Amino acid sequence: MKRVWIYAVVAALAGFVSGCLDDDNNYDYKQINDMEGARDNFQNFKDSYSVVEGEELTFAPAFTFTIDTVAPDVSYEWYMDHKLLPDETKPTYTFKSDKCGTYEITIAVVDNKTGVRFAKSTYVQVRSLFQRGWTILSDENGRSVLHFIVPATHTYQMVHEGKVVNRDSLVYHQVMHDIVPELGEEPVGLMENLGYMDYDRLCNVTLFDELVVQQKQWAELNGNTLQREVYTYQEFRDDLPEGFSPVEACMTFSMKAVRDANGRIYWANKADVSDFHSSFYTSVGLNDNMSFSHLFEAYRLNGSRSCVLALTEEDNSFVGILDLGTNGTYTESTVIPEVSMSESGKMCPIEGEYANNFSNIEKEVVDVLPANWVAESFGFFDVTSAEPAWVALLKDKDSEQYELRFFILAVNTAKTVKCSDYCEYSIGAISDYRGMAVFNNRCYVVIADGNQLYYCQYGNDGTNRGELIKLDVTLPAKVKALSGLDLQGEGSSIAPHRGQLGVALEDGSFYIFGIGELKNADGMGTVDCKQLFPDENTPEKDKNFGKIVDMIYKIGRGEDYMSFAF
Template identity: 40%
Template sequence: MKKIFLYACLLATMGCVVSCIDDDNNYNYGQVNEIEGGSSNFKDINSKYNVAVGQEVTITPTFKFTIDKENPDVSFEWTLDGQKIEGANQQSHTFCFDKSGSHEVSFYVIDNKTGLKYGVSTTIKVMAAYQRGWVVLSKGEDGRAILNFITPSSIKYTTTFEGKEFSRDSIVYKSATLDLNKNLGKNPTGMFLCVGNADYYGDFGIEEFDEVIVKGDQWEELNGNTLEHETYTLEEFGDDLPEGFKPAEGTYTYSLKALRSEDNYIYCNVKTDAADFHIGNFISMPLNNSMKFKRLFSGYKYGVNFNTLLALSEDNSLMAIADGGTVPSYGSQATISEYSRYKTGNVYDVTCEEDKTVSFKQMKDNIVELLPASDASEYQYSDPWYVALTQDPVSKQHSLINFMINASYRSLSFVHAEEYTKRPFGMIGNYKDMTVFPYKHYVIVADGNKLWYCQYGMITETDNELLGERILIKTFDHDIVSVKAQDVRVNKYNNKYDYPGQLGVALDNGEFFIFSLNEQKDVEGNCEAVNMVQVFPNEFVKDNNFGTIVDVLYKGGQAKNYIMYQF
């Protein structure tokens, strides 16, 4: 009985304590003013934000109280990495950082009547200034290479999908940096990317995710975060540089670097560490017993098992260079195992076992361009697909071919082309460039001052083979110099539908444009029309002239940012 009496007294005391939270002294506290839907149910604040150094992001969380819904008597508080931000006492706050890193931000709303405090947290990841965006390479009057950079931002907007309203982000270009590295070499001819291992679980602690290689009098490899000089390509031969070597084409993955010289030999650097762009040296002995190749094509860079680089021999045969290097699927070591790379650099014939009428040996058609076209969401383990523009040397007619490479470089070595398709493309009077949107299954071909759109391949979800009829989507007043794709997807669970592809177009009068390409399709996925919406230049950046443009590219930094846009 004594225990029951003590418990009763204790409960009565606790009730008195709770009753003291209000200040109206009427002791009627059946309800407490809370956040509607739960104490952490704030709207208009993301779980994380990605911004670049020097880029502003404004966060304005919204909420409703269960009682004082319209004009609550509240105060606001913000913290950064656990420390209160002095003077930040409004519902909205703008953040801007001068160094890359990751920060935890918390927002609190305080009910002034009760003193009760409710909060929500987010993470702001600050990327290096030039980690993600468009790179425009120009040539100055003195022949100097000039790099310009266009930085993407994201803004919130509200839209309706299937009758329901929801909030999502949009990619906007608010700033352009001109001539950001004044120490580059002369006579630039183009650029390409070296992308590091995807580091799916963040085990390696990689902070420099990619590099930009500028081709010119001296090929120069630039830090992907700062676009500052790292090394000259020739220095990666050490003291073993082949006599008279001059690079013509190159393709780098995280486990293999390959260079074709102007005398048509290919040299390789088989890397041993996926987190180091400059480990090891090129071997001065040409590939495959000094076999000659007239082309070396771009490779899928983002971490494919049994990857393949494709090259064209002097007798017009398509050959496969093995790139089997992988890292362990567990642990924090970026070491590329010897077992996975011991056949890397071997050269194989490409055959088509499923269709004996298809041969890549001494082909009649010439390959104008061949680009990787893998479309799988799991970028680490995607099968390497390719799409190529070819030309019949007699009729001068062009075609699009599409195929997947099935390769094994271990116990039973083979390289097979599978799912091969070929479709007519027609005449191209003045070929300039081609880019591929792998996830959306189409290419853009620049023909003089014209842009052609053409679908290819098959839609995986429906097994529907696309018709592939080309569509003229744009004619400019000047010839095109370069076209490049930004083909990213989103988390459809949160964003409901994907973004349109974005296309960068450089003209020979120095103008650079970015367009969103909105496709209008029939029920089977075949495109009937393409609407091009200009997103750069825009209200924020009106001047889009970059002088004598040589090349452009879109760089995403971390490998997964080339496929999935991380806000």
């Protein structure tokens, strides 16, 4: 009986289905007017943009329907931060803001025949005029003078794999001279304090960095306005060490440290990640007033446990100093709980299988620069996974031969510092070392020897070779300072952007070069150097900056250190 009942049900269903068809078996289904491209249904509409205050940005996204491909019957809606802009009903929209911050812009295309909406959002980061760019410090008869070269995005079209695509690049048409009146006297150098990166956009942080001017009285400048906020000595409050004379510093979103001429390192734990001055130093040096010969810069680009790097004076050993304070992730609070930084400032020897390379170093440590690294397994340029790393240049005191080292330091759960990756290369003699610039994503450095520039790869990926390659560029004077912008942005997969190298010379001139690489299977290949600034349109007044003391590329925010937002 049961089997007969099942057969009856199946027969009834078959009759029902056949009744849905007409006598001609005409399947008259209505096709949906969809957009081509799935998630990337809008062309000429990137995931993010970056502009300066007051700069106009016109959006003109393009799309194609699967049915109405020529003249679709559609309406347009534009939203800013999820709020409808009722007057914006055209296919283009011009954005402009005089206030720093991050804005979400959404376009919705409505198919008037079906009422179906197709939408996509982008984020526009509005930065101040001085947030990022080439920063030059000069000495004008003992007076500190600051100059600034502003990068601007230029979009052009190129052919890639037979298709015309849009391509972003940087141009330099705005040069500003002597921008901070009464900055100070007796200039020595520049340093950037990369502050807190509000990746989740929960804390509404708009000031991402500070610029430290090293001079007779060190000045800490607001990263957006370049106006002085404090002199460094003022952060000791009423506890200034006698004869205080800072020579080096390292600052992150969670700590500040300065090394005095007496070799002591003074430390301050910050109380708030968004406030560069939520801390003060004490007059007692780290590790019971221990003497250090160097304190190196460090970039803390995320909330992971980190450390800074110093060199002891007594035995010429690298040591890590814990930098642990954090406000946590996915939180709107910018306060750093005391419990998270209870061991910050603790000095640790560097452990692991490479430990012997860091203690009792017989060679002279010439230069050490940050080179934060992201492992391929995390996805290249993912700044939230960046690990603290450095490139070091050492010299044999007897033979004058140089050695290049790259290493990554990790702070484990036991609050000790371990070297997790290490490589070194003998790179030969350098007769007149003048400076080094690091390109951390591409894993190479550029080294200046007098008025000559040399390219050198590093890293353990199996393709890099630590050999000096002379760049084909003739400089009219000796190099005074180098700095690099490892330009990686949206569209880099189409054709790699050139890394940009800033070169300041002793005759007051300044150049920007694009470094192009073409690697072979063994990693060497060829490298070329293309001058980007000054160009044929640069006025004479913008080609010389007097007696240059130092120069850096001011990154502005940690995100642009790993992946540049055009």
